[in-house]
Amino acid sequence: MRVVIIGAGEVGSSVAASLADDHEVVVIDLDSDRVDTLTYSLDVLAVQGDGASLRTLREAGIDDADLLIACTDDDETNIVSCGTAKTISDAFTIARVRNTKFLDTWNQSEGALGIDLMVGTNLLAAQSIVRVIGLPGAEDVDYFADGLIQMAEFRMTEETPITGMSVAEADTFDSLTFAAILRDEEVVIPSGDTCLRDGDDVVVIGSPESVSEFARTIEPHVDDISDVLIVGGDEIGFEIAGLLSEREIPNRLVEPDPERARYLAEALPKTTVLENDPTDQEFLLRERIDEVDVAIATLGSDERNLLSALLSKRLGASRSIAVVEDGDYSDLFEAVGVDIAVNPREAIAEEITRFTREQHAENVAIIEDDRAEVLEVEVDKESVLVGRPIHESIKELPDGVVIGAIARDGAYVIPRGDTVIEENDHIVVFAAQDIVEETLEAI
């Protein structure tokens, strides 16, 4: 497949890097330095020029391209580039936008503006944060099969009640599968007698009810989330406030800039907007940050988010979440005490990966900075899985694949060794990164 990527910024480069192995990738950027860097660092063709001009697009070979990904930092450029490409090419176009207003337009009329897939990064990041907030203790949450199946990742600590138990002891839930344990650099596929250790990240797949029950077992002290403090009113903070209000979760937002605060207060009728320096400890204490269930740092820069998240945690917030633009820092954030670091760029990567595997996967969740993936796949009649009990068919799949759940005609099916997978079932599988392609081939 020939892929043209416009914008060699962080998103563009990381998308290019993940696609370069299997596809022909051309990257366009205005900045000749970036173009040079890319030419040597990745096995891609880098073109210097304006992605919204026909000449540059032609130079990049848009005529033969199958896919165009416009992911510069400028929404308008991305939209216009897709529209321009559409005039001379049949390539599938993906545009990254930050501003949700464009997304609203596009959702109302899909394919509008010459864009086949519009990915709203801010909204996606906000959604993933709100999903995590909704499940106490979880570090990552995703839904599959129209919400029928939920995947969640939990960290085991010394205080976690099930730490030290074997999986068989811990798994007292009907519709729940312990899909994997991420232990240091390893991905462990657990069996009944695998022990859960302090520091493990456990990935579970199951029905939303049993995942919530599991979350309550892990965090028995947490009641319903009733007080969320959003520190910083950047676009992601704004989207989070909107989503929380939609779900009737009380939330407050702190914004230092008076004009921005006024704008936010007008646009978010159900959010209490506070105008003050978000790193002012006295102010935070006055606003009872020690009673806050979740504090989210969305101040627009990684440094300030880190400071804010640590400060919230220090002052007594039960959980602190920080947005981190540079994915390399995610681990660092979590190492120094931030409970969850969310990278908005991961969201777009997930979307784009989902698309590039469209023929196979319905939905993709990337686990822990691309160490593994959870995929939703619709099984067709040629699949090796159809018509056989799982304990037989699993042998045809690579080692380390776990079938976590099955959705059949809108109902949840618990996968057991003797369960027979039928045509058109949606299965949710866990696979480590290195065997994802192989797994999809086999299914």
Add this chain to the structure above:
Amino acid sequence: MSWRVDWQASVGLLGTGLKYLAVTMFVPLFVAVVYMEDIWVFALSIVLVMALGFALERIDPDPDVGAREALLFVSLAWFTAALVGTIPYLLAGFGTGSTLANPVNALFESMSGFTTTGATVMGQIGLEHHSHALLIWRQLTQWLGGMGIIVLMIAILPEVAVNGAQLMASEAPGPELQKLTPKIAETARVLWLIYFGFTIAYVVVMYGLHLAGFAPNMNLYNAVAHGFTTLPTGGFSPHAESIAYFSAAVQWAAIPFLVVAGVNFALFWHVLKGEFDVMLENAEFRAYTGAIAVTTALLSLLLVRGAAPPLDIGGVTGGVTENTVRQAAFQIASLLNSTGYATSDFAQWDTHAQVFLLFVMFIGGSAGSTGGGVKVVRWLVVFKTIRRELYTTAHPDVVKPVRLTGSVVDEDAVRGIAAFTLLYVLLFGFSAVFISLDTARIGIELSTLEAVSASLATIGNIGPGFGRLGPFGNYEFFSDASKLLMVFLMWVGRLEIVPVLAVFISALDSD
């Protein structure tokens, strides 16, 4: 001293307005012909006003009206309309001993008419004392003033329409102008048509009741005459007993029309387009109807407990009867939005019931209605602002916009509304003091309720007050100085203070 205003433009436009005002005098002329009364009063009035109109128009035949000219024009237009409106009173009263032969009284009556106040200095009201034509003119002034004479001009005069938005914003009741259609003339026409439609409906219902035998006194003349003063929240009646002259059926039937008169007419435009939600979800509409419901219930309770003695007119005997509820509902529907009709002499009720009515008079109609007073929307904003102040005292960092029906009220508008309300209350207070002192000067001691209600009933364009100023009373005994102050109050009250005062202030500031 320069006013930095192109006053010729304002006056020229005024001339055009006067020509059309002369045309409206054909209505009483027609009535005079029908009842075979003296036609010369109105024939002469038409000629005089028409001549004045043509003369003023020549000052600037092609007026170019900007923001300040608009303010000056609107202020002048209302004052001139009131001045010109005195001509028939003076001509008809000349040599008859009528109180309206006095120019100050005539001006008071005329201003009370155009501003839809309804306060009267007419010594003896009734068709026995005055011609049908003169009394229908008195009614008509209120109908013309109700939706606004400027709005009417914009609707029918293309040359005014160009600068119409500016003009309409200065006249339309309420803090901001609502344009319903892209063209301002179209908006003005829509508002007048809705107004006209409700007036016709009122006449049809009332005359229908008469024909069906439920309203012996409501003949066609009375139906039209009251149609002219119900929708504009006017309150004039050709009968001394106001609506108490008519049957209970008429009183019940009038209540919904009274309520409608205080609703923002723009909401009916949405209803006509099938958007009922817009009306039902409107914060001001809900507050207005809610206020009517609550105050009616409270007043009913007071009346049931015997707050009103048995009276000759609209007596209430206490206890739960149809009469008690009707008196409560009618008085509230009439006084809350500044109409000023009465079916009971509430000036003779117990003091606590009168004080309650005084409180109700403070509320006013909705923005964009024909009602006077502070207006419900302003009270809503004022209360929300106060609540916000209290809240931010405890939470100093909170940013909290004031919202109405889900949309944010601009901070400038909030400030404007606070200033208006304060100005209104100040003007009301000072005037009450002035009227009280001035009346004592001529040897008449006013009660507190009388002094306060004289001020409130004129600045709020309500009409009747308490004591001697009750619904069946009269403002005639005041001195000329007090009457002229009240003329001023009615004028600034109708134009919502700001245009008139802005003209004065810009005059003072420019030397």
